[in-house]
Amino acid sequence: SQQGEEDPQALSIQEGENATMNCSYKTSINNLQWYRQNSGRGLVHLILIRSNEREKHSGRLRVTLDTSKKSSSLLITASRAADTASYFCALRGSGGGADGLTFGKGTHLIIQP
């Protein structure tokens, strides 16, 4: 199964700045999801974007999807210390079904106070 690849692997910014992380993939998808994981915890779903959508917003989060480039980006605006976490993109293949998501290795985001 295909895997998304996040970039960068790690990102450190000052509180209040915007954070952008990217996810690239290789085959067709039904949807792409972003999850957050605080250290040593389970994952929390942030946002889902379907293959026929180009942009979605949720609070301080903005996700874009470019299916021609097979890439997605997650923008967190006005970052806070509490945003420090690892962020994963997860792919649902175009075959559909409930056979689990394929996760990338994640971007570790550190917000400096």
Added chain:
Amino acid sequence: DGGITQSPKYLFRKEGQNVTLSCEQNLNHDAMYWYRQDPGQGLRLIYYSQIVNDFQKGDIAEGYSVSREKKESFPLTVTSAQKNPTAFYLCASSAGNEQYFGPGTRLTVT
């Protein structure tokens, strides 16, 4: 409170012993999943179940077994055949696209 629980949070075992990790959900979800996470890595799918009494192998099922006798429960057994069992194990459930994760069990085998 609706949610998904995993127990225990930390588990220590000696090599050669089987160990069972618990996963329970009260979200009334049909689908449940087990993932493994190694340091600095993403999640890899071990097993999944779309309905009671049915389950399928994921990408790394060797050395693991599961059962799904009840909708609420999806226990994972890490057998002695699993060559590198030390890892963080995450259980999830789903009623559609979004997955809900438990807090995880950190298994250490020495």
